[in-house]
Amino acid sequence: MNNDKHIASAFDRDLEAIQALIMKMGGMVEANITAAAQALEDRDVETAAKVRAADKAIDILEEQINEEAARVIALRSPAASDLRTVLTVMKIAGNLERCGDYAKNLAKRTGVLAELTPIDGAGASIRRMARAVEEMLKMALDAYIQRDAELAEQVRQRDLDVDQMYNALFREFLTYMMEDPRNISACMHLHFIAKNIERMGDHATSIAEQVIYLVTGEMPEDARPKGDLTSHTDLGLEAP
Amino acid sequence: MNDMRIVKRDVDMNDIKISAKDVQVYYGDTHAIKDVNVEIKDKTVTAFIGPSGCGKSTFLRCLNRMNDTIDICRVTGKIEIEGEDIYDKRVDPVQLRAKVGMVFQKPNPFPKSIYDNIAYGPRIHGLARSKADLDDIVEKSLRRGAIWNEVKDRLHAPGTGLSGGQQQRLCIARAIATEPEVLLMDEPCSALDPIATAQVEELIDELRENFSVVIVTHSMQQAARVSQKTAFFHLGNLVEYGETGQIFTNPQDPRTESYITGRIG
Numbered sequence: 001m002n003n004d005k006h007i008a009s010a011f012d013r014d015l016e017a018i019q020a021l022i023m024k025m026g027g028m029v030e031a032n033i034t035a036a037a038q039a040l041e042d043r044d045v046e047t048a049a050k051v052r053a054a055d056k057a058i059d060i061l062e063e064q065i066n067e068e069a070a071r072v073i074a075l076r077s078p079a080a081s082d083l084r085t086v087l088t089v090m091k092i093a094g095n096l097e098r099c100g101d102y103a104k105n106l107a108k109r110t111g112v113l114a115e116l117t118p119i120d121g122a123g124a125s126i127r128r129m130a131r132a133v134e135e136m137l138k139m140a141l142d143a144y145i146q147r148d149a150e151l152a153e154q155v156r157q158r159d160l161d162v163d164q165m166y167n168a169l170f171r172e173f174l175t176y177m178m179e180d181p182r183n184i185s186a187c188m189h190l191h192f193i194a195k196n197i198e199r200m201g202d203h204a205t206s207i208a209e210q211v212i213y214l215v216t217g218e219m220p221e222d223a224r225p226k227g228d229l230t231s232h233t234d235l236g237l238e239a240p
Numbered sequence: 241m242n243d244m245r246i247v248k249r250d251v252d253m254n255d256i257k258i259s260a261k262d263v264q265v266y267y268g269d270t271h272a273i274k275d276v277n278v279e280i281k282d283k284t285v286t287a288f289i290g291p292s293g294c295g296k297s298t299f300l301r302c303l304n305r306m307n308d309t310i311d312i313c314r315v316t317g318k319i320e321i322e323g324e325d326i327y328d329k330r331v332d333p334v335q336l337r338a339k340v341g342m343v344f345q346k347p348n349p350f351p352k353s354i355y356d357n358i359a360y361g362p363r364i365h366g367l368a369r370s371k372a373d374l375d376d377i378v379e380k381s382l383r384r385g386a387i388w389n390e391v392k393d394r395l396h397a398p399g400t401g402l403s404g405g406q407q408q409r410l411c412i413a414r415a416i417a418t419e420p421e422v423l424l425m426d427e428p429c430s431a432l433d434p435i436a437t438a439q440v441e442e443l444i445d446e447l448r449e450n451f452s453v454v455i456v457t458h459s460m461q462q463a464a465r466v467s468q469k470t471a472f473f474h475l476g477n478l479v480e481y482g483e484t485g486q487i488f489t490n491p492q493d494p495r496t497e498s499y500i501t502g503r504i505g
Contacts, residue, residue: 005503006501006503007502007504079464079489079500079501080489080490080491080496080497080500081501083488084490217490
């Protein structure tokens, strides 16, 4: 990577500006994930509504980033690491936007869940999982700004933990539903939430892979560790 | 990543046309080219890029012994075209330059008619047996130079009366009239407007079917557009030589990276 300044200093300012936008967007998404998970645990419909409203700003920021990136490509013809910076900015903005949507969806379901009988411990488990994902996002964005491929690699490895948390929740919700059909409605919503948080982890991993591409010029070749086993899970129990 | 290209930029043939080994060039005490080793492929456009004074034009001029005309210039090492050492005593530089054509920065048509501009080379090298033969060569060269349609009705008008872009294509047509194997171009578009530049670039791409083209350019975008291979020169060294797409997306040497991203001049 090259940290020297461009001869055309306006080019540096352009690149710094779009990276500042990405960091701002990342901060907003992290805050929304945390707030949404907390609102779910506290059955706090008001905070959930705020999360939903805040997602608009995230979407607008993504558009702004894409426009700025297109401008830099058109006006500056970036090459090599400059080109990779612009390309990764656009992809990361897309990843963050999806994470924002998942947080918004979590907030939407909080409204329904607040009306239903709580499932023991589910709120806390979801919040723990959300915190793990939020940390991954933060690490991935730190790795981006510091151009740190090693830190990005750690994010990739961490996705395994999130997958395992999801596996555990999946089995737990199935068990609750089999115990009492009145739990089905709440557990279905909680399961979608858990799945969405697991998907956020995948997006954080994808950001980390973009960082590796940005720094090394190549996407990581080895398959990342995958731990989502639910596609093959069957509790082996028949309904009574 | 590298197997999914929009435009296939593979080099069609793997034959090596020019091979340079341990080339050193001195202008008096100045060591202008240091230890350059490069293999230039046939039917390929190779771009030489680098900041002013990096030696790219000097090296280009070694390929048809243009540096012979400079008294204080000394070239050592070996440059072979199709396995033949071009600095061998038995090689006649005039014959060599018929085989290795050159186009310069500023269009430099002879103060003669368009027809005579093209016919000059074939005449002195005795390539035409009759007037009809010569007419054929002139038409074919002007067609290959992508300028035939613009000048066919005024072949006996002076070449200097054409526009800058037309003059440059006339010079390219003149350079290919002697059926060279290699075409050297030293910043062929720097005096042209964007439209004329696009026409010359299109022409360069067509010429690739028959010739090995080596182009020196200050425009990195031009190098990226027209070439399949790019060589980056810096302070007399050949720093990096590779597939053009790779040089512009993922250069391996930090000096190449700095230059193409506009950090060193």
